[in-house]
Amino acid sequence: MSTSAASVPAAPPRAFSASDLAILGVVVVWGTNYTVVKEALGVIPPLAFMSVRFAVASVAMAVLLLAVEGWKPLPWRVLFKLGMLGLVGNTAYQLSFILGLANTTAANSGMLVAVTPVLVAALGAALGVERLNRPLVMGMSLAVMGMLLVVAARGPSLGTDTRLGDGLILVACVCWAIYTVGIRSLGNEVSALRITALTMLAGAPGVVLAGAPAVLALDVGSIGFSARAGVVYSALIPLVLSYFIWGRTVQQVGSARASLYNTGVPIVAALTAWGVRGERPTLLQGLGAALIIGGVVLSRGK
Template sequence: MTSTTSRIEQRVLLAGLTKTDLTMLLVVLIWGANFSIVKAALTEIPPLAFATLRFAGASVLLLAFTFWREGRRALPPDRATFWKLTWIGFIGNTVYQALFTYSLTLTTAANGSLIIATTPAWVALTAAVLGIERVRRTMAMGIALAIGGVMLVVAERGLSLGGSGLLGDLLMLGAALCWMMYTLGVRTLGQGLSPLAITAWTMVTGVPGMALISIPDWERVAWDSVSFNAWFGLLYATLLALVLAYVLWNNSVRVAGSARTAIYSCAIPLVATLLAWPLIGEQPTWVQGIGGLLIISGVLLTRRS
């Protein structure tokens, strides 16, 4: 067994891939499949109830893991930091997850993954407008390409605002803007907490608000008729897409740096689009392909600047 493992590792190294590369590829695969798996589960479990169960479970597990790994260093250093984490958690988890999950009941997994992938471009644009970062030529080009790609993907729905698909795209765009605010909010926290602790605490503080807004959903869930596939989707979205993927991603950022991991994150919409075909029968379109190419190119340019 040891010799077999050693031979596999040698082949991986000869291919130019490290263990960190393989870890990031695994996370990309988990997150890419998550769009289709969640979308399928939402046909049986209402979106807000699904999001509440998912984040309640993940927040407990992730916070427990964070304390096991960091001890008292995982605690917010003061009350002001805790309240800031609460507001960031409300925007980045309560509102974001409500928009993200409900959006997937209306739009395709491919469109959802492409639109949410524009978040770095919105972060760069907002940071430039607020004077946090200086706008460079490559950044401006990247923002323009990413936004143009989103407009192309959304325009495929047609100009009728009454269409549920278009509404789903717009809700996912709102989710991307929420994650932009979350990202900028995290930057104001300073160096007192690790990225893992910030993720855990913002999950925990986001759960109460999510539980409140999901109350109407609980009244229309027929739990005895929920299939194994839907329960599997909930467990996958909780244990793999949140807990395991976040832990692996944070470790990869610590080892390889944010610039290198950012490149891998651009592959998520591609993986999501390709997996949506065999998993839930969503055949990709040429417009999605062109829009996706614009979005990924724009995000890469934005992150290089």
């Protein structure tokens, strides 16, 4: 079976399904992970955290794949495509995102990430792997507006000192869009678990090596239990489990619709920060949350 984008995958059903429920779970996990990571980064440097996290995740992913599906040969063209997706969706994305965050504000990064669903939809349509309809486009527009309101309430900075970080965040958005559409273009000829595992294993070496000097410089004895638990949790749940669910959902409902749900991550992040760190959400964030939910509901129309 060809992996070419010449034939458009069948349009996904619009009724709410188990796939939608699964992607909502991923949104909750990724939204709460911001607080988990922020707590761990108070003890562990960003590159060291990223390196150890990916080392743990890649080993767990390889074990899971071998235990569930075993080793099955794939055509070299498919392996090459998975390898490229791993480099883009893991190595380039993770490095761009973590270094971008280190050089810009959280508000700026949130504002910029809001363009990701649009990038996914535009790229998918351009490559012929996604069908766009009016409800989806209108819902996406509404949800992106809501996402911008949620993060704008934190006060974005437009100074020249954030340009490097802003640029890296945009690079990360493009990388994630390519990864998401790339998964969709594979269709169902490769299982979601195998896609997740092979792309993660392909991208892990670059991420691990980039943070190796920071890992070697760590004073392991000064790292408490909560920080260590944060690394393990962030590796196994937001990476291994959620990446698998994300890949499976993209296969079943399409890259544009799956990406639309991603606009809910800032809502969960804001609510988690409120409950754990006492960062009370504003009225503007509440309005943004309403627009995001409305956009998701609107996208299901006929």
